[in-house]
């Protein structure tokens with residue numbers, strides 16, 4: 001049986017609760033299995049980015065639980081959450097958010113260095129990573 005990589009229950013987020021509340025995400029459940037490909041579709045302002053930010057650990061919900069690979073990320077401290085994101089979550093942003101002064105190789109190596117991969121077999125790993133993206137010549 002495939003395991004759940006994302007298992008979110010009753011998640012809600014309200015912006016500006018004290019002034020003009022905006023109920024951006026209201027009591028959402030989401031259950032995604034390993035290897036599944038899912039598109040989140042909806043009109044502008046329907047809460048897609050807010051939901052993704054919470055599932056990605058960039059923002060906290062006001063209510064609900066979000067299990068990623070079996071860990072409830074809503075319970076993690078800021079420091080633990082940063083570490084969890086590094087090892088468990090990948091984000092492809094609309095803008096690339098690469099470090100502009102670094103090359104493609106250095107941008108790739110930087111994340112692998114943070115993950116401690118370089119110490120094991122850094123060079124080979126970064127090449128295979130860029131190969132997968134067909135970026136080796138960049």
Ligand SMILES: Nc1ncnc2c1ncn2[C@@H]1O[C@H](COP(=O)(O)OP(=O)(O)OP(=O)(O)O)[C@@H](O)[C@H]1O
Pocket residue numbers: 015016022023024042043044045046047048049050051
């Ligand atoms: N930081 C914020 N402060 C207050 N309201 C916000 C904030 N971010 C988003 N909102 C509001 O929350 C609602 C959901 O916005 P969100 O950006 O999640 O929608 P979206 O589906 O990603 O939209 P789009 O398709 O335009 O990217 C909208 O009404 C938006 O105006």
Ligand SMILES: [Mg+2]
Pocket residue numbers: 048049050
């Ligand atoms: Mg959006």
